[in-house]
Amino acid sequence: MPSLITASLPVSPITTTPSSPTAPGTCGITKITNCRLVRGDKLVWEDLWISSTTGKIVRSQSAFYDDHVLPDETVDLGGRIVAPGMIECQLNGAFGFNFSTLFGDEGTSSSTYEKQLRDLNSRLVKTGVTSYLPTVTSQTSELYHKVLPYLAPHRRQAKDGAESLGAHVEGPFLSPTKNGVHNPEVFREASTVADVEAMYGAKNLAGDVNDSTRMPAVRMITAAPEIGHMTDVVFPELRRRGIVCAIGHSEATYEQAAAAIAHGATMITHLFNAMRPLHHRNPGIFGVLGESPLVRFDSNTNAIDGTAAPSPRPYFGVIADGNHLHPTTVKIAYNAYPAGFILVTDAMHMVGCPDGPYDWTNGDRHMRLVKNGKVLLLENSNTIAGSTITLIQCVENFINWTGATIPQALQTVTSTPAAMLGLQGVKGSLAAGADADLLVLSFEEVLEMPTSPTTAAVTDGASVVNTRLHVDEVWKFGQRVYQRV
Known part of the structure; x- marks a missing residue:
């Protein structure tokens, strides 16, 4: 059955009008008007002023009345939605480039790695992702030392595209029984922070705890808390350094996960996948999304101190x-704790590439992954190996599976x-003073047949009305960097 558009946001063509050349006090300011801003869980008809000079969102009344500043141009969005630029927290690569790939010329002034990274940034921003955590999977220490400096957060220009907020290293301090497609031969245990520094490079973990603008190259570390002394020794020190x-x-177990939260862990990587499943007698890692009574954990008795104050979720x-989760599972996770829910893609370098087999560096091995539509598998197996989806498509799926509003x-x-x-x-954020990273969206409601067996099961195979989002424009640091033709 072909798609049938049943409703859409009434939008007009986007128009840009320059201000009078004699207008006093102009300073690279653009006024975005006739649009609906995402304010919390609501859409609000409101203008937005941004500055390409500072790269920030401007408080319009202060600029106009106090500083006597007029916009250089006015952009009429014809009723579209304006949201902050999207943040991707787990991206392994895209457009043919894998962050866990070495080319042999790293460290040179014109390294292939850096060129590929620049190309990815310029293409990724067109999908609506303005900031992200480039993710490096379980690899050898040599590879981490060579690639992590390239992935460190740097203040970039708008023309550079998507901006790295620092690397997410997923491994190698993981459980060999929950390796997924990670190569367990490179897995390690950490007894001290020195073990972690040796793996990634001490400089890549060295932030300034007194200066939040100077962040380490590594922004987030995924680890199994029950392995080595990750919970009681490593997590508290990494947290002190500003590393997630x-x-x-x-x-x-639930008790071990709760102990990790009490010792500084604040994030769960791809909930439900590669972890002990929910059980009614032991809810496992998922259980910490409920209010945990724990702040202290007795490692001798493997029990929690129930008299302690609640620890944060x-x-x-x-x-x-x-592919990774049933739509109903996604809805359950969201309803469990909406304030902690973060959509990620776990996308591999096959995003934006045709179907077929692709090479992949997996620890000290070279392996192959096979892309078939939206499904990505380890060659000659049924093991899911990340995804090939974009973040805006995840947002679409989330809306259609849960009934959430676009702002939610x-x-x-x-x-x-x-x-x-x-x-x-x-x-x-769209608050004054925030970076002027913006996503301009339109949407339509489309009558469609289910696109996957899991979705068909939820709808009994009947056609459904789905929301389809369109990335019409992307702005970075107050400058338009993409406009859909």
Whole structure:
């Protein structure tokens, strides 16, 4: 059955009008008007002023009345939605480039790795992702030492495209029984922070705890808390350095996961995948999304101190590609703790590439992954090996599976990941003073047949009305960097 558009947001063509050349006090300011801004879980008709000079969102009344500043141009969005630029927290690569690939000329002034990274950034921003955590899977120490400096957060220009907020290293301190497609031969245990520094490079973990603008190259580490002394020794020190500690690829029980949260872990990597499943007598890692009574954990008795004060609930990533999780599972996770829900893709370098086999560096091995539509498998197996979906498609799926509103869905890729990374008011926000990273969207409601067996099961095979989102424009640091033709 062909798709049938049943309704759409009434939008007009986007128009740009320059201000009078004699207007006083102009300073690179653009006024965006006739649009609906994402404010919390609502859409609000409101103008937005941004500055290409500072790269920030401007408080329009102060600029006009106090500083006597007029916009250089006015952009009429014809009724479209304006949201903060999306933040991707688990991206292994895209457009043919894998962050875990070495080319042999790293460290030179014109390395192939850096060229490929620049190309990815310029293409990724067109999908609506303005900031991201480039993710490096379980690899050898040599590879980490060579690639992580390229992935460190740097203040970039708008023309550079998507911006790295620092690397997410997923491994190699993982459980060998929950390895997924990671090569367990490179897995290690950490007894001290020195073991972690030796693996990734001490400089790549060295931030300035007194200066939040100087962040380490490594922004987030996924580890199994039950392996080595990750919970009691490593997590507290990494947290002190401003590094996000995430639980993942783990056999942790509920008690072990809760102990990790009490010791500084604040994130769960791809909830439900590569971890002990939910059980009614032991909810496993998923259980910490309920209010945990734990702040102290007795490692001798393997029990919690029930008299302690509640510890905070963690953030958690969810892959809404239709392969990793059933749509109802995604809905259950969201309803368990909406404030911690973060959509991620776990996308591999086959994003934007044709179907077929692709080489992949997996620890000290070279392996092959096979892309078939939206399904990505380890060659000659049924093992899921990441995804090939874009983040805006995950947002679409989330809306269609859960009934969430567009603002609610966009929070999962903007304000929530920003809060997880400690970047409230800088990223993922349309508040004055935040970086002027913007996503301009239109949408339509389309009558469609289910596109996957899992979705068909939910709808009994009947056609459904789905929301389809369109990335019409992307702005980075107050400058338009993409416009859909």
